[in-house]
């Protein structure tokens with residue numbers, strides 16, 4: 593059974609705004625708007641990443657980049673205490689990597705289900721994989737999100753802007 597996500601804190605919202613900025617940077621670089629921030633157990637930003645699918649390949653998701661960074665740069669204990677903030681809930685590839693490397697909590701701005709709804713509304717092409725909630729893929733992961741109100745609306749608008757530009 594899935595545990596329902598915990599409410600977001602003020603600190604969470606601050607890091608999610610940072611993710612939104614990175615997503616906007618990705619959009620400005622012509623890529624899909626996704627951005628992520630890895631934060632240590634004592635609330636220090638360790639690394640940031642944005643989507644680079646358009647310059648690399650379809651595996652260049654920011655969550656995977658940060659999980660790889662954590663594998664190379666943090667001890668098992670530091671990874672466990674680190675939180676991965678992201679503009680959109682991890683896809684199954686990134687969730688599995690997150691679980692294998694043993695990174696701590698996941699906090700997302702929008703859920704994968706919300707994103708799929710928006711993309712469907714926008715008439716975007718369907719993804720070639722199925723999306724599952726991260727709690728179904730990672731054992732004992734703490735999850736917070738999605739955000740509500742203005743912040744959620746902002747990421748939705750970035751996604752719609754990308755697809756209006758690329759699928760029409």
Ligand SMILES: [Zn+2]
Nearest residue numbers: 653682683686
């Ligand atoms: Zn992914």
